[in-house]
Amino acid sequence: MMTIVPDASLNNGLRMPQMGLGVWQVPQSTVADTVATALEVGYRSIDTAASYGNEAGVGEGLRRSGLDREEVFLASKLANPDQGYDSALRAFDASLERMGLDHLDLYLLHWPLPHQDRYVSSWRALERLYAEGRVRAIGVCNFQVSHLERVLDEGGIVPMVNQIELHPLLVQNKLRDFHSRHNIVTEAWSPLGQGHLLDDPTVTAIAEGLGRAPAQVLLRWQIQLGNVAIPKSVTPERIRSNFDVFDFELSAEDMQAVSALDQGHRFGPDPDDFDGD
Numbered sequence: 001m002m003t004i005v006p007d008a009s010l011n012n013g014l015r016m017p018q019m020g021l022g023v024w025q026v027p028q029s030t031v032a033d034t035v036a037t038a039l040e041v042g043y044r045s046i047d048t049a050a051s052y053g054n055e056a057g058v059g060e061g062l063r064r065s066g067l068d069r070e071e072v073f074l075a076s077k078l079a080n081p082d083q084g085y086d087s088a089l090r091a092f093d094a095s096l097e098r099m100g101l102d103h104l105d106l107y108l109l110h111w112p113l114p115h116q117d118r119y120v121s122s123w124r125a126l127e128r129l130y131a132e133g134r135v136r137a138i139g140v141c142n143f144q145v146s147h148l149e150r151v152l153d154e155g156g157i158v159p160m161v162n163q164i165e166l167h168p169l170l171v172q173n174k175l176r177d178f179h180s181r182h183n184i185v186t187e188a189w190s191p192l193g194q195g196h197l198l199d200d201p202t203v204t205a206i207a208e209g210l211g212r213a214p215a216q217v218l219l220r221w222q223i224q225l226g227n228v229a230i231p232k233s234v235t236p237e238r239i240r241s242n243f244d245v246f247d248f249e250l251s252a253e254d255m256q257a258v259s260a261l262d263q264g265h266r267f268g269p270d271p272d273d274f275d276g277d
């Protein structure tokens with residue numbers, strides 16, 4: 001039976017599935033298989049990036065699935081060295097060419113790199129791509145409130161999505177409040193804490209009580225918060241099980257207990273400092 005995945009409504013009316021597959025660290029040589037497996041299971045959203053080095057394989061996975069292009073929500077990201085107006089436009093063309101596509105559903109600015117101060121000019125390039133109809137939605141990743149405020153002040157379009165590190169050790173209440181006020185969808189990267197949260201005692205106790213896997217509890221928590229989540233796995237059984245979170249609910253107490261794990265702890269870089277590729 002086909003699973004109905006809830007979706008998030010973007011500020012331009014486009015709808016984006018609340019669950020997608022992330023493919024960071026999935027090798028180009030195998031990513032087509034991984035994507036095809038996910039699409040067979042029922043995923044309809046894939047998150048890649050130019051810097052992941054696997055865009056070509058993602059496009060290949062879509063073609064191998066036999067699904068129509070319009071059935072799948074495909075996102076990629078502008079690599080850090082390509083920030084700047086003209087270079088961002090060229091980088092977008094190169095991503096499309098590698099993927100063998102004529103448009104993307106979502107194009108994201110990968111990091112703010114505040115010390116390089118090119119994110120506003122890069123954002124203007126994304127606005128142009130959107131205006132030209134080459135991408136159906138545009139957004140950012142790893143933006144803090146200060147970076148979003150600058151784009152809201154100096155840009156012409158409110159980002160539709162901010163993709164940020166978000167899991168129970170980093171609940172991001174302040175950013176999520178800001179997103180709600182400005183109609184920006186919150187997309188959670190590393191929703192499983194890169195695998196580190198799967199043996200957390202609070203999570204495993206809730207999972208045991210519900211007869212579910214710890215990863216399913218972590219993902220269900222994201223769905224009930226209203227976030228988009230993009231867990232990564234190359235393991236077919238995990239890809240399947242991570243998607244099987246739409247037929248149960250966490251109680252208000254369980255939601256509260258998971259949210260109370262917040263320690264402001266990051267597994268990835270701090271966006272205010274990160275200056276790398």
Ligand SMILES: NC(=O)C1=CN([C@@H]2O[C@H](COP(=O)(O)OP(=O)(O)OC[C@H]3O[C@@H](n4cnc5c(N)ncnc54)[C@H](OP(=O)(O)O)[C@@H]3O)[C@@H](O)[C@H]2O)C=CC1
Nearest residue numbers: 022023024189190191192193194195215231232233234235
């Ligand atoms: N915008 C940004 O800056 C960033 C974006 N991202 C995006 O977010 C996605 C997800 O984040 P990521 O950092 O990959 O980490 P995740 O939190 O998704 O964790 C992935 C890890 O968990 C393991 N895993 C997955 N499912 C299960 C399961 N059911 N049981 C046990 N282990 C499991 C995977 O192993 P295995 O694959 O071996 O099954 C892998 O080691 C990325 O792939 C990428 O698309 C990530 C980081 C930064």
Ligand SMILES: O=C1CO[C@H](CO)[C@@H](O)[C@@H]1O
Nearest residue numbers: 024049110111268269277
């Ligand atoms: O998407 C990504 C995966 O993680 C990397 C390292 O933490 C990041 O650089 C990158 O943004």
